[in-house]
Structure formats: C-alpha cells, structure tokens
Amino acid sequence: MADKYAHALALNLTSNDIFLCKCTLHGTFGKYCQYQLTHNSDSFESSVHAQFDEYERSNESYGWGIQHHGQIICYETLFCDHGLLCLDWHDICDGEQNCIDGRDEENCDKLEFNECNQGEYRCLNGMCIAEEFWLDGEPDCMDWSDEKVNTYTGWWCNTLPSNQECDEHICDYRTAWSCGDGECVRWQQRFPFQNVLPTVDDCYNLRNLYFMCEVRTNHREKLWTQINGMCTNNLWYDVGHPNMIINSNESRREMCIYLIRCSLSTNFYCPCDASNCRMLMNDYCDKNILYPYPDGAVIRPYLFLSYNWENLNLMPDSLIIFGSIKCRGYQAFAFGEEIRLTFEMVRFNRLDYLLCLSNSTNFTSSIQYDETCWNNSLTFNGQPYDFYDICQYTRECISQYRISNQYIDCPYSDDERTIIEEDLCSNIQQYRFQCSNDQHSCLTVQTLGDQSTHCDNYFDENFYGSGRFFNEFICEIDNKDSCNLLKDYLQHESNVSISNIVSPSRIRFRAYCDGEWNLGDHSDESSVFCLQWICRQDQYQCKTGQCIELSWICDGTWDCQDGSDEEAISLNQPWSKHNRKLEKILNDRITKCKERFHFQPFKNLCNLSYEYPCYLNVTNPLDIIKNHPCIPLSQIGDGIAHCYGGLDEKNTFDDGYNQMKGYNLRCSNGGFFQYPYACRNDTCWDPILCSYKSTNISYCSGLNDVLCLNGICIKNGRCNEEFECQFGEDEH
Structure with a gap:
C-alpha cells in the first residue's frame, strides 16, 4: 500500500479508485484504518517492544496468553506418523527420529558428513559458512558453533523482539530438546514425570509438556491439557466434566482416562483429586488394566505411556515401544516391548538405540541408514567422506569431527572416552582447538572457559594454562579484539607439547x-x-x-x-x-x-543402616555366604577398593582418562564402559559383574534376563526394581 501511494505521488496520478484514508485514531493504520497497534503504540516497533516488555514484567512463569489463545506451530510440508505432537521444522535432521521409519531424518546423514570448501568454516552439524563469519561476534551457524556463546539454552529467545537468530537456532545433538522457537531445554525435561534426575526449567512455551501437562513434577502449580494439546492453568479452559456429566458418546475407557488426569493434576473442576478419585474410578476403570495417558504416542512416535489407576503416581507404570525406525544397515521393529526409564535414557537420549536393539529386523528394507556410513562415496562437492567408526556398541554414523570434541554423540560416550592416536581433525584444525601434540582433540570454541577442564595442560581454561581465564573473553560484534585473540589462540596452540608445560595450580x-x-x-x-x-x-x-x-x-x-x-x-x-x-x-x-536406599541388592544380608552392599574384592566374591557382600559405610571413599571393581571408590579412583571412575567398568581392551551396559557386548565382559548373564545361548539369554547365583533364570529381571533372585543380585 505504501509503495502504491508513493507511486501515485511520484506520477501525480488522480483517480477515484486510488485513495488512502487518513487515520486519526491513535495507532490505527491500513487502507481503511482497519488495523490498530497493541498497547496504545504509535509505531509497529514500539508495539513489538511493548509486547515483549509485558512478557518480562509478568508475574507468571510462563506466557499463558500463548497457551490460551495460540495454537501449536506445526511443520506441515512433511507428512508422516509423528504421534500426538506434530513436527516442528527444528525436528528435521536433528538426529532424532520423530517420524515412524525416520522420514524426518531422510538423507540427513549425508549432511552430517559434509565437507566444506576452501575458505569456509564447517559448523558442528556440517553446515558451511564463509570463513570471515567465524568468530565475528554474531552466530551464523544454526547450532551457533561458530561463536563463543551459550549454545545450550537460548532462554532469552522469548523475551527479545529481535530474535531472528533464535528462529533458526537448532539444539545440541544428544542432550537437548528443541522448544520450537530457538530455546533448548535439557533432554530430561522431555520426560516431565521422571524422578531419575533433578528437574530443570521447562520450555517457556511449555512445548515439552504438550499432551501430558498433568504429569509435570518441577513446579507446584498444576496444569491441565487442553483439547489442542497445549497447557492451561486457567479454570475456564477445556476442563470438561465439571459436574461429572457423562456424554452419551463417551466410553468407560474415556471416563477412566479423564479421572486419571484428574488424579494426576489435583486440579480445576474435576469431581475428585489424588486423594479421592479412587472411588469414582471403581465405577469406570477395569481392575488389573493399565490405561494409556496420553492416549497416543508421545515423546517419540513409537513410545506409549500407561498408568495403573489403582496405584497412581506421576511416573507411568509402563513405557511401551511400538513401531519401526531405521538403523544402520537394517530396519527395526518393536511390537509392544516394555522398557525402563533409566538415567542414561533420560540424560542422553537413547530411545532410538533401544528400538534398534529389537530382535525384529529387516536387513533388505530400503528404510535404513547406510551400512558403510557413505564411506565409499563422495560428498556433495565431490570430496571423500572422512568417517571413523567410533560408536562401537551402538554403531551410529557420526562425522569424525565429532570425536574428542567434548559433546557426547555416541550413546555410550565412545566418541569422547576412546583414545584415538591419529589426528582425525586435521582437515579443519585451523578452526578447532587441539590441546597439544600429545593430546588430540577437536574442540569448538565454546569449550574454552566452560569451567570443565578437557585438556591435561589446562589450555582450554586458561590462556596457555596459567594466564587469563577464557570465560573473561567476550567475543561480540563490538569487541573484535577478543574475537581476534581467540582466533589466533585456536590456530597456534596445538604446537605445544604437554611435556613442556608445568601443570598449573591456578x-x-x-x-x-x-x-x-x-x-x-x-x-x-x-x-x-x-x-x-x-x-x-x-x-x-x-x-x-x-x-x-x-x-x-x-x-x-x-x-x-x-x-x-x-x-x-x-x-x-x-x-x-x-x-x-x-x-x-x-x-x-x-x-x-x-x-x-531401602531398595538395594543384598538387603536381606546387609544392615543398610551401617553397611553398603557390594561384591567384595576377594578371591571368590560370588561366594556370598562365605564372603559377606557388605562393607561398613565408613569404608566408602577411603582410597581402598573394598568392593569388587572399586565400586566403593567411584569418586576417588580415576577411569584412565583422569576423570572420576563412577560406574565405569574397565574392559579387557583397557578402556572403560558403563557397568549397567557393559555386559551386553563381548568386548567388555567381567566374569564377576557379568555373572548374571547366561553363557548358554539357548537358556536365559534375553537382553534383560538374569541367571541368579542359584541357577534360576529370571526373565526380564535385570534392574526392574523387583527382588526376584534369592539375594537380590538381579538388582546389583
């Protein structure tokens, strides 16, 4: 309209059909003055700023206007089975299969191995940008890996009007989940009901809670899921059944699920809450039946949650995987397999890997990741793929530039724990940080000054190990001196040898x-x-x-x-x-x-008030009658391995990489592997800690089967929080 008006003025055009109303009412605009700016503003810019100022001034934790008057933003170009929550464009090529058969990850593995041309900076996710945009004070990579900024949260994205950089921001590959607007939350918040890890902030827009708002654990205020899947804290939105009126088209099943929601939320106009819903449930819920909530796949398109209405908790009683995805060299299916919510699943996003472990596979299907990870072909610009097969247990295809970069990309951390003698980062070394000639690494600039020491010589925290701390360096568009200093440091530090550096005490x-x-x-x-x-x-x-x-x-x-x-x-x-x-x-x-800690192995042999249960560090620890599997609590952390494998010295022994041992098991090849998963692979086997595994393929050989010390087989008994072996060794 403005262009037409300028054109008419420039050519001195006069016509009854060409007109523009003069808007006299404050903040109105348009050909007929039919629009008006919000917040009594007189310009579009001031109106936008006023809206975001209102966000920040709000006493509420979240923008409830988004929930009550908005809709879930969906990426509608790709049609697939995505479960209840529709795709956001950030879900495409994010390393997670958000569609059945991984349609949202089609050909994304080729981008993962992309090689950039001369004069281009390679972002962590394979995207290429012009070299001059690297460390210029403004993020240009979609993962922000070209700048020294907090790539993790983007928490400010909902309170800044100029958030174009947020719109295109994608989250960390393995440990973060996209809220759809540039903000990222820790992956554990995708399981809002979990009690395995401490809870942290939800998405500002609550997208991580959609379709299951009632099960949030990290906030006192209870929520309700609206018909469109979004959340509300308002009494007047989509509550339903205020007087327990049953619609003729509602089944007993639907009523039971409604009452489960009421009990979980203790909320609103429900006829009952957690303390008294049981009586009503007796009328609508069948005994010994688990009911789904949400009523459809959530978190992943193949993951279904169910609750036992007779003993309700926020944590679902059953997590079932049902569907298919693509894996390296085959398509995997699951038809109602039950899984447990573990620390590793909640922290490191291992759902796809669990489905790939299924015994139902199709090696001839076209729905699969390339068996060789495209190692026998060329990239988009005709360069050979640089691939190193590092994820030895789960076999993911990741770029070799992700190895030793302090971001966990293999589900079992093989890419960060395995010591590689060769320099896999040489092609892009001028943009990455190498600790020294003796310690190969491929760190991005974000690791400098991240308050976690990754280099033995501390060069990633202090300037050459003893100078200024790198968290003092602010590379911004108006502070190019710091940007240039960081560039120079990244490009020259790798020539230093550890043997020439004295370990700092600062x-x-x-x-x-x-x-x-x-x-x-x-x-x-x-x-x-x-x-x-x-x-x-x-x-x-x-x-x-x-x-x-x-x-x-x-x-x-x-x-x-x-x-x-x-x-x-x-x-x-x-x-x-x-x-x-x-x-x-x-x-x-x-x-x-x-x-x-009331629930621990050997609790019937140990006095848990002053003893810690574990196999002893003796000649025959499996003879638990002779070698009482308990040590005094006072011996924990005393620097002596009283428990087999040093289980009592998790925080005093190192794992061979100068990190605390934790639950890592030393394998026969000299490396370390997380104990709960070590015994699933022949390359990391310990005769004592893996004694629950049967060596007879035809007997008690399931993934989670346990062979008790007395020879009895417990199907799917491994770490299921039930004592099924005589001494509870199935939970050790």
Missing part, C-alpha cells in the same frame, strides 16, 4: 572442594584441605568437607567422595555447625534417602 576459587576434580593431581578435592573449607550458607557440607548443592543430596549420585550425601549420610551426624543451620531441610532429605 583454578577458580569456587572450584575447590566442589566434588569435582579440577587439578591434575586431584588435590583440589583432598579431604585434608576440604575439612578446613567454608561452604556457602545454601550448601551442604560433606563429611569430607566438600560443599555441594542441597538438591544433590539423596539424588542417587555420589557428590561427596565418601557418599555422605547418599547412603552414608547418617555418618555425617551429628551435624556440623554449618549443617545445623540447615537441619530441617536435611532431616527431610534423610527421609528421602531412607526411601530411596
């Missing part, structure tokens, strides 16, 4: 006694030193003196090296002067510990 003040190793000799976590340390008022002090966050107590992971935040918390009493100030909170945590 680390951040807050990195001492925090439960994590930051110095090469681990002296920053020495109990001799930490017992003299003073914790923040909002931290818990371990018996060793280490200071940890209160939310870490009784979360199932040892953060104190002596386990005094978990099983051995009773040994930290009476409370120190510091902890006495937190006594009420700590007493609640102790109750949580008792509930969590």
Whole structure:
C-alpha cells in the first residue's frame, strides 16, 4: 500500500479508485484504518517492544496468553506418523527420529558428513559458512558453533523482539530438546514425570509438556491439557466434566482416562483429586488394566505411556515401544516391548538405540541408514567422506569431527572416552582447538572457559594454562579484539607439547572442594584441605568437607567422595555447625534417602543402616555366604577398593582418562564402559559383574534376563526394581 501511494505521488496520478484514508485514531493504520497497534503504540516497533516488555514484567512463569489463545506451530510440508505432537521444522535432521521409519531424518546423514570448501568454516552439524563469519561476534551457524556463546539454552529467545537468530537456532545433538522457537531445554525435561534426575526449567512455551501437562513434577502449580494439546492453568479452559456429566458418546475407557488426569493434576473442576478419585474410578476403570495417558504416542512416535489407576503416581507404570525406525544397515521393529526409564535414557537420549536393539529386523528394507556410513562415496562437492567408526556398541554414523570434541554423540560416550592416536581433525584444525601434540582433540570454541577442564595442560581454561581465564573473553560484534585473540589462540596452540608445560595450580576459587576434580593431581578435592573449607550458607557440607548443592543430596549420585550425601549420610551426624543451620531441610532429605536406599541388592544380608552392599574384592566374591557382600559405610571413599571393581571408590579412583571412575567398568581392551551396559557386548565382559548373564545361548539369554547365583533364570529381571533372585543380585 505504501509503495502504491508513493507511486501515485511520484506520477501525480488522480483517480477515484486510488485513495488512502487518513487515520486519526491513535495507532490505527491500513487502507481503511482497519488495523490498530497493541498497547496504545504509535509505531509497529514500539508495539513489538511493548509486547515483549509485558512478557518480562509478568508475574507468571510462563506466557499463558500463548497457551490460551495460540495454537501449536506445526511443520506441515512433511507428512508422516509423528504421534500426538506434530513436527516442528527444528525436528528435521536433528538426529532424532520423530517420524515412524525416520522420514524426518531422510538423507540427513549425508549432511552430517559434509565437507566444506576452501575458505569456509564447517559448523558442528556440517553446515558451511564463509570463513570471515567465524568468530565475528554474531552466530551464523544454526547450532551457533561458530561463536563463543551459550549454545545450550537460548532462554532469552522469548523475551527479545529481535530474535531472528533464535528462529533458526537448532539444539545440541544428544542432550537437548528443541522448544520450537530457538530455546533448548535439557533432554530430561522431555520426560516431565521422571524422578531419575533433578528437574530443570521447562520450555517457556511449555512445548515439552504438550499432551501430558498433568504429569509435570518441577513446579507446584498444576496444569491441565487442553483439547489442542497445549497447557492451561486457567479454570475456564477445556476442563470438561465439571459436574461429572457423562456424554452419551463417551466410553468407560474415556471416563477412566479423564479421572486419571484428574488424579494426576489435583486440579480445576474435576469431581475428585489424588486423594479421592479412587472411588469414582471403581465405577469406570477395569481392575488389573493399565490405561494409556496420553492416549497416543508421545515423546517419540513409537513410545506409549500407561498408568495403573489403582496405584497412581506421576511416573507411568509402563513405557511401551511400538513401531519401526531405521538403523544402520537394517530396519527395526518393536511390537509392544516394555522398557525402563533409566538415567542414561533420560540424560542422553537413547530411545532410538533401544528400538534398534529389537530382535525384529529387516536387513533388505530400503528404510535404513547406510551400512558403510557413505564411506565409499563422495560428498556433495565431490570430496571423500572422512568417517571413523567410533560408536562401537551402538554403531551410529557420526562425522569424525565429532570425536574428542567434548559433546557426547555416541550413546555410550565412545566418541569422547576412546583414545584415538591419529589426528582425525586435521582437515579443519585451523578452526578447532587441539590441546597439544600429545593430546588430540577437536574442540569448538565454546569449550574454552566452560569451567570443565578437557585438556591435561589446562589450555582450554586458561590462556596457555596459567594466564587469563577464557570465560573473561567476550567475543561480540563490538569487541573484535577478543574475537581476534581467540582466533589466533585456536590456530597456534596445538604446537605445544604437554611435556613442556608445568601443570598449573591456578583454578577458580569456587572450584575447590566442589566434588569435582579440577587439578591434575586431584588435590583440589583432598579431604585434608576440604575439612578446613567454608561452604556457602545454601550448601551442604560433606563429611569430607566438600560443599555441594542441597538438591544433590539423596539424588542417587555420589557428590561427596565418601557418599555422605547418599547412603552414608547418617555418618555425617551429628551435624556440623554449618549443617545445623540447615537441619530441617536435611532431616527431610534423610527421609528421602531412607526411601530411596531401602531398595538395594543384598538387603536381606546387609544392615543398610551401617553397611553398603557390594561384591567384595576377594578371591571368590560370588561366594556370598562365605564372603559377606557388605562393607561398613565408613569404608566408602577411603582410597581402598573394598568392593569388587572399586565400586566403593567411584569418586576417588580415576577411569584412565583422569576423570572420576563412577560406574565405569574397565574392559579387557583397557578402556572403560558403563557397568549397567557393559555386559551386553563381548568386548567388555567381567566374569564377576557379568555373572548374571547366561553363557548358554539357548537358556536365559534375553537382553534383560538374569541367571541368579542359584541357577534360576529370571526373565526380564535385570534392574526392574523387583527382588526376584534369592539375594537380590538381579538388582546389583
């Protein structure tokens, strides 16, 4: 319209058909003045700013206007079976199969192995940008890997009007989930009901909760799922059944699912809540039947959740995979296989891998990833693929430039834990950070100053290991000096040898006694030193003196090296002067510990109030009658392996890579593998810790079958939170 008006003025045109109304009402515009700007604004720019200012001023945690007046944004170009939640364009080529048979990942593996031309910077995801855009202060890669910015959250994307960079932002490959608007949340928030890991922030737009809003655990305010799948906290939106009026077209099944939602949400106009829905359920729900909620696939197009209405909890009673996806060299099917929600699944996004483990496969199907990972062909621009087969257990096809970059891409961390002697990053080394000639790495600029030491010489945290900390370097469009310094450092640091560098003793003040190793000799976590340390008022002090966050107590992971935040918390009493100030909170945590650790293997042989159950580090640990499988809690973290495999020294022994051992098992090839999964592959087998596996292929050989010490086979009994072997060794 403005162009037409300018054209008429320029040519001095006059016609009864050419006109433009003069808008006198404040903020109105259009040919007939039919539009009006919001917030009493006089310009489009001020109107947009006013809307985002309102977001920030809101006392609510989320923009409920989005939920009540908006719709789920869908990518409609690709038609596929995606489950209840439609595709967002960020779901395309994100490394996750969001469609049955992986239609959203078609040919994306070719982009993964893309090679850039001379003078181009290769982004982490294979995208190419002009070299001059690398470290220029503005993200140009869709994964933001060309700049030293927080690539993880993009939490500001909903409160800034100029968010074009957010619109095209894609999330980290393995550990983040896209909210659809540039914001990323940790993958664990895709399981809003989970209690395996501490909960963190949801998407601002709550997309991670859609179609299952009632099961959110990380906020006191209860939500309800609207008809369109979005969430509401408002009494007047889509509640339904306010007086328990049953529509003629509703079945008993539909009514039962409705009452399950009421019980989970304790919310709104429901005729009942968690405390009294049971009576109504008796009228509509069949006994010994699990009911689906949501009523369709969610999280993945092949994952279905079900609840036991007779004993309701936010955590589903059953997770079933039913569908098909493509795997490397074959198509995999699952027809109602039940899976368990594990730490690894919640933290590292392993759902596709679990389906690929299915025994139902089709090797002749065209629906599969290339068996050779395109290693025998050329890229788009005629260059050979640079591929190294690193994911030895799960066989994903990933670019060799993802190896040793401190981003976990193989589900079992093979790409970061396996020591590779050759330099796989040489083609793009001028843009990546190599620790030294002795320690090959392929780090992007984001790892500099990320407060996690990745190089033995600390060159990724301090300037040449002892100078300025890299988190002090701000590369922005108006601070090109820092950008240029980072460029120069990345391109010259790799010529330094570790043998020529003295390991520094300078680390951040807050990195001492925090439960994590930051110095090469681990002296920053020495109990001799930490017992003299003073914790923040909002931290818990371990018996060793280490200071940890209160939310870490009784979360199932040892953060104190002596386990005094978990099983051995009773040994930290009476409370120190510091902890006495937190006594009420700590007493609640102790109750949580008792509930969590009441369920442990060998509990009928050990006194869990002062003993820790484990196979002993003796000649024949499997003879648990002679070798009582319990050690005193006081022996945890004392630097001596009393348990077989050093299970009691998870936070004092290293894993061969200068990292805490944790639950890693040393394999026969010298490497380490996570113990719960080690025994699934012949390349990492331990006769004691893998003793539950049958060596007879025809007997008790299922993936989760357990051969008890007395020879009895328990089908699917491995770590299912039920004691089925005589001594509970199926849960060890």
